[in-house]
Amino acid sequence: MEELKKLTVSTNxxxxxxxxxxxxxxxxxxxxxxxxxxxxxxxxxxxLVVILVSVIAAVxxxxxxxxxxxxxxTVKDGSAVLTGLLLxxxxxxxxxxxxxxxxxxxxxxxxxxxxxxxxxxxxxxALAGRAFLVISWSAIMTTWxxxxxxxxxxxxxxxxxxxxxxxxxxxFLGNIGGCVGETSAIALLIGAAFxxxxxxxxxxxxxxxxxTVLIIALIFGKDPMFHLLAGGLLIGAFFMxxxxxxxxxxKNGKLIFGFGCGLITMILRLFSGxxxxxxxxxxxxxxxxxxxxxxxxxxxxxxxKINKKKEAEKKEEKKDEKPKxxxxxxxxxxxxxxxxxxxxxxxxxxxxxxxxxxx
Amino acid sequence: xxxxxxxxxxxxxKVTRKKAIEIAPMPKKVIIPLQQHIxxxxxxxxxxxxxxxxxxxxxxxxxxxxxxxxxxxxxKVTGIAKMPHPVLNExxxxxxxxxxxxxxxxxVKKRENIEKLTKDELKNIIKEAGIVGLGGAAFPxxxxxxxxxxxxxDVVILNGAECEPYLTCDHRIMLEEVEKVIKGFQIxxxxxxxxxxxxxxxxxxxxxxxxxxxxxxxMELSEKIKIVKLETIYPQGAEKNLxxxxxxxxxxxxxxxxxxxxxxVQNVQTAKAIYDAVYxxxxxxxRVITITGAVKEPKNLLVKVGASVKExxxxxxxxxxxxxxxxxxxxxxxxxxxxxxMPIIKGSSGxxxxxxxxxxxxxxxxCIRCGKCxxxxxMNLMPTLISQxxxxxxxxxxxxxxxxxxYECGCCSYICPSKIPLVHWIKYAKGELMKRKKKK
Numbered sequence: 001m002e003e004l005k006k007l008t009v010s011t012n013x014x015x016x017x018x019x020x021x022x023x024x025x026x027x028x029x030x031x032x033x034x035x036x037x038x039x040x041x042x043x044x045x046x047x048l049v050v051i052l053v054s055v056i057a058a059v060x061x062x063x064x065x066x067x068x069x070x071x072x073x074t075v076k077d078g079s080a081v082l083t084g085l086l087l088x089x090x091x092x093x094x095x096x097x098x099x100x101x102x103x104x105x106x107x108x109x110x111x112x113x114x115x116x117x118x119x120x121x122x123x124x125x126a127l128a129g130r131a132f133l134v135i136s137w138s139a140i141m142t143t144w145x146x147x148x149x150x151x152x153x154x155x156x157x158x159x160x161x162x163x164x165x166x167x168x169x170x171x172f173l174g175n176i177g178g179c180v181g182e183t184s185a186i187a188l189l190i191g192a193a194f195x196x197x198x199x200x201x202x203x204x205x206x207x208x209x210x211x212t213v214l215i216i217a218l219i220f221g222k223d224p225m226f227h228l229l230a231g232g233l234l235i236g237a238f239f240m241x242x243x244x245x246x247x248x249x250x251k252n253g254k255l256i257f258g259f260g261c262g263l264i265t266m267i268l269r270l271f272s273g274x275x276x277x278x279x280x281x282x283x284x285x286x287x288x289x290x291x292x293x294x295x296x297x298x299x300x301x302x303x304x305k306i307n308k309k310k311e312a313e314k315k316e317e318k319k320d321e322k323p324k325x326x327x328x329x330x331x332x333x334x335x336x337x338x339x340x341x342x343x344x345x346x347x348x349x350x351x352x353x354x355x356x357x358x359x
Numbered sequence: 360x361x362x363x364x365x366x367x368x369x370x371x372x373k374v375t376r377k378k379a380i381e382i383a384p385m386p387k388k389v390i391i392p393l394q395q396h397i398x399x400x401x402x403x404x405x406x407x408x409x410x411x412x413x414x415x416x417x418x419x420x421x422x423x424x425x426x427x428x429x430x431x432x433x434x435k436v437t438g439i440a441k442m443p444h445p446v447l448n449e450x451x452x453x454x455x456x457x458x459x460x461x462x463x464x465x466x467v468k469k470r471e472n473i474e475k476l477t478k479d480e481l482k483n484i485i486k487e488a489g490i491v492g493l494g495g496a497a498f499p500x501x502x503x504x505x506x507x508x509x510x511x512x513d514v515v516i517l518n519g520a521e522c523e524p525y526l527t528c529d530h531r532i533m534l535e536e537v538e539k540v541i542k543g544f545q546i547x548x549x550x551x552x553x554x555x556x557x558x559x560x561x562x563x564x565x566x567x568x569x570x571x572x573x574x575x576x577x578m579e580l581s582e583k584i585k586i587v588k589l590e591t592i593y594p595q596g597a598e599k600n601l602x603x604x605x606x607x608x609x610x611x612x613x614x615x616x617x618x619x620x621x622x623x624v625q626n627v628q629t630a631k632a633i634y635d636a637v638y639x640x641x642x643x644x645x646r647v648i649t650i651t652g653a654v655k656e657p658k659n660l661l662v663k664v665g666a667s668v669k670e671x672x673x674x675x676x677x678x679x680x681x682x683x684x685x686x687x688x689x690x691x692x693x694x695x696x697x698x699x700x701m702p703i704i705k706g707s708s709g710x711x712x713x714x715x716x717x718x719x720x721x722x723x724x725x726c727i728r729c730g731k732c733x734x735x736x737x738m739n740l741m742p743t744l745i746s747q748x749x750x751x752x753x754x755x756x757x758x759x760x761x762x763x764x765x766y767e768c769g770c771c772s773y774i775c776p777s778k779i780p781l782v783h784w785i786k787y788a789k790g791e792l793m794k795r796k797k798k799k
Contacts, residue, residue: 004678004682004685004698004699005681006681006682006683006715007682007683007684007685007695007696007697007698008683008684008695008718009684009695009696009697010684010695010780010783011695011772011780011782011783011786012690012691012692012693012694012695012767012769012772012782013690013691013692013769013772013773013782014684014686014690014691014693014695014711014713014718014719015369015370015524015690015691015719015773016719016721016772016773016775016778017367017369017773017774017775017776019774019776020721020776020777020778021724021727021776021777023776024727024729024776074724116725117725118724118725118727119724119725119726119727119728119777120725202730202734244727244728244729244730245727245728247728248730249728249729249730249733249741249743250730250733250741251733251734254730297741297760298733298739298740298741299612299739299761300612300613300738300739300740300761300764301364301599301603301609301612301737301738301739301764302599302609302610302611302612302615302738303611303612303613303761303764304611
């Protein structure tokens with residue numbers, strides 16, 4: 001029959017969801033647009049320059065490396081744009097132009113491509129880039145611009161240095177000192193709502209992360225609302241810690257990951273020399289991710305809970321059991337020649353002379 | 360509402376849901392494979408040249424997990440040879456050419472005094488009628504109705520979920536043959552004597568639910584048989600998920616069966632076939648299937664076992680456009696075919712035709728670890744890891760990640776944004792593991 005010339009034969013299923021990697025990445029970029037708008041509104045042209053340089057450098061680095069390695073150029077998937085954008089949003093708006101430039105190159109080249117590209121990196125590329133910049137140029141990286149045009153400290157810095165607390169409304173709107181995209185809580189929350197609506201992120205990591213921060217703040221008698229809104233916590237919890245590649249795929253793993261992020265963030269905020277701890281907490285948990293995933297591997301539906309202790313005991317018992325009946329051992333487990341040991345029905349040793357060889 | 364772990368919401372595309380069941384014309388030739396399901400293949404009882412009548416037993420097997428096969432048309436046996444098979448690719452089959460008459464075998468007789476039949480007599484009728492599960496796996500029904508003594512059955516479930524997109528044959532059976540389905544179900548209840556009996560139907564089939572409720576009231580069975588409205592979510596109709604949705608019992612993993620938790624599940628069409636066998640004396644020689652997708656007239660058809668797909672498609676006015684994929688079954692668990700010369704078997708539930716442009720061909724990318732496959736897996740597995748190990752031929756590690764617990768529902772491949780054929784790789788790992796088991 002004419003119509004049946006080109007039959008495809010492949011494994012089920014024969015229909016697929018319309019979602020794709022490209023759609024996911026571009027949707028996350030879209031979710032960051034409110035934060036970009038807020039950043040440009042508060043920090044003007046300076047913020048725009050940081051964002052543009054960072055994104056362009058990320059895209060060019062990805063193209064260059066994939067060309068060099070003779071791979072397919074996948075820059076259209078939006079993941080390089082996203083990395084560049086995330087990095088820009090966690091930089092101070094008054095850094096010189098070469099800071100986002102170098103940061104993005106590091107983020108893409110060392111943070112992502114060196115491991116094999118999207119899907120294979122261990123650390124969140126944008127945060128890896130930022131960590132590199134913080135360690136290399138710490139003075140530049142910790143000078144902040146206030147909305148009135150002068151330089152000064154961030155709310156967390158103010159708290160750490162002199163115990164000055166910034167008002168909630170300011171924190172909520174974002175007219176404070178800080179990074180390009182992390183100051184406006186409302187803009188980030190709009191973006192996060194979009195991510196939830198599109199089912200791109202799971203509730204577990206942000207809920208565990210923010211919940212842990214809240215509880216630790218309460219335990220130590222700090223203002224929990226301030227700790228939730230200030231610094232990079234919101235952008236970290238909704239946009240960085242939820243990065244697919246560097247967070248666990250198991251449900252329980254996600255909860256543990258979020259809890260760990262929250263714990264480290266608060267330890268750094270409360271007890272270290274740094275005012276902020278979001279970046280290091282996520283990077284440290286990225287490193288712990290394979291381990292978390294290994295220990296939270298789900299059991300199949302319908303499996304009985306295996307009592308590991310009992311199993312081990314059973315094995316022990318088996319080891320202790322003496323072989324019954326005449327048995328001729330030639331090689332032991334390691335393959336060495338074994339002493340010829342023969343036991344009778346009751347487990348009593350039998351002398352060599354008494355062995356009757358099988359015909 | 361009753362639900363389970365994981366699952367997806369694909370577009371249902373049940374375009375034939377309002378189309379009444381039509382009877383397909385008598386085929387001129389049937390190819391009846393000697394293997395219709397797992398277990399030992401049947402041996403032919405007829406020779407080339409023999410004349411056979413409708414309903415005559417033409418093959419059987421001595422194994423317990425087996426069901427005899429009957430002629431679906433009257434005519435002459437013209438060959439017993441290797442022919443295409445929708446599941447096994449190739450299989451020995453009896454070929455019968457029609458004589459144009461509708462002459463039934465003498466064994467097909469209406470039965471009276473059904474109430475007086477004993478359990479064993481009923482089971483024997485069901486066995487002799489060659490009835491198998493018509494939901495897809497085609498497991499011999501009499502085996503399911505004979506649970507071992509140490510595994511008492513206290514719940515029976517009639518499966519009317521029909522969660523596969525596109526397919527509507529069970530839905531139509533429920534609407535058009537409601538009394539026969541209930542009477543067939545009553546036979547199952549009589550044999551197993553459970554404490555509770557349920558009919559599970561997805562809530563998108565509101566008309567079927569109300570029809571059953573009405574009929575059960577009429578027959579004064581509302582107390583005995585309960586209708587359960589199920590959440591519309593794929594794979595609601597998969598046995599293990601259905602049992603959990605209705606009873607919250609978990610069938611043990613690594614090879615557990617529903618009877619391990621005291622449950623037996625039967626499909627609605629199987630119940631109808633049981634009615635036909637017990638009341639009418641008719642063996643299983645025909646079934647309702649859905650022909651849908653890129654055919655000019657999608658239909659629900661009552662077809663003879665052994666009828667060729669090609670002829671059935673012609674009855675639906677032929678293909679509509681250039682065909683890209685021909686699927687035996689539904690889009691989620693159906694099997695893509697390489698030819699339309701294969702026959703309908705007892706386990707066929709439909710034929711789905713996809714145009715070339717509809718064939719999913721998203722470019723595969725590396726896993727981005729989004730974890731969506733883990734979220735949707737109804738067996739709580741990690742499909743992406745199993746598939747990665749299978750790809751590397753690390754079958755042992757795939758096994759440690761419970762590859763064998765996968766029943767290939769297809770949710771993971773469906774949802775994967777990287778378009779990785781996860782089921783394909785998991786199937787590969789399972790195949791390798793089965794080979795090893797056989798060697799041992």
